[in-house]
Amino acid sequence: xxxxxxxxxxxxxxxxxxxxxxxxxxxxxxxxxxxxxxxxxxxxxxxxxxxxxxxxxxxxxxxxxxxxxxxxxxxxxxxxxxxxxxxxxxxxxxxxxxxxxxxxxxxxxxxxxxxxxxxxxxxxxxxxxxxxxxxxxxxxxxxxxxxxxxxxxxxxxxxxxxxxxxxxxxxxxxxxxxxxxxxxxxxxxxxxxxxxxxxxxxxxxxxxxxxxxxxxxxxxxxxxxxx
Numbered sequence: 714x715x716x717x718x719x720x721x722x723x724x725x726x727x728x729x730x731x732x733x734x735x736x737x738x739x740x741x742x743x744x745x746x747x748x749x750x751x752x753x754x755x756x757x758x759x760x761x762x763x764x765x766x767x768x769x770x771x772x773x774x775x776x777x778x779x780x781x782x783x784x785x786x787x788x789x790x791x792x793x794x795x796x797x798x799x800x801x802x803x804x805x806x807x808x809x810x811x812x813x814x815x816x817x818x819x820x821x822x823x824x825x826x827x828x829x830x831x832x833x834x835x836x837x838x839x840x841x842x843x844x845x846x847x848x849x850x851x852x853x854x855x856x857x858x859x860x861x862x863x864x865x866x867x868x869x870x871x872x873x874x875x876x877x878x879x880x881x882x883x884x885x886x887x888x889x890x891x892x893x894x895x896x897x898x899x900x901x902x903x904x905x906x907x908x909x910x911x912x913x914x915x916x917x918x919x920x921x922x923x924x925x926x927x928x929x930x931x932x933x934x935x936x937x938x939x940x
């Protein structure tokens with residue numbers, strides 16, 4: 714008898730950790746790693762110095778919170794902007810700057826988007842996210858999920874930057890299990906750079922084909938005129 718594969722809350726949390734690490738590592742061009750140990754917590758909360766959160770809903774509901782220390786927030790922001798080619802003298806120096814909040818919000822949008830894409834392909838269910846919110850804090854703020862959770866669970870994972878600055882990921886969601894009934898293939902991610910390059914090549918080939926007949930006609934006309 715075939716044993717059905719079961720995906721638990723911890724498996725879903727692992728996919729989220731992989732999205733956070735992968736997106737931030739790529740965006741900052743530095744190593745962002747997470748602890749192999751996960752902590753059970755009672756409630757999610759926004760903590761100083763900088764808190765980001767986003768709600769998701771659909772196949773299952775939940776809340777993702779990332780709490781940065783001032784040093785961690787600035788390091789992620791600075792490395793991301795450097796990787797984008799921003800001059801050093803134009804970089805923000807305070808974690809409370811609007812630029813830092815904008816960048817961390819955009820990065821959180823990307824990593825949660827990567828996570829929802831993984832869920833769609835690997836668990837064959839859809840979840841949607843709202844716009845991430847960012848707050849510079851000097852006190853702890855308790856957050857609860859504004860959805861109906863029958864058996865809420867909360868987890869915390871520690872992340873480390875290349876310069877050993879710490880930030881924390883917190884996930885709150887309903888206790889759930891996904892049970893695989895049949896085998897299916899998970900579609901591979903298409904590389905955006907490859908798609909862009911292929912599109913540019915196709916446009917270039919079409920342009921050459923369009924230009925070739927017009928050049929031939931122009932040459933024939935010049936020959937007839939004896940020029």
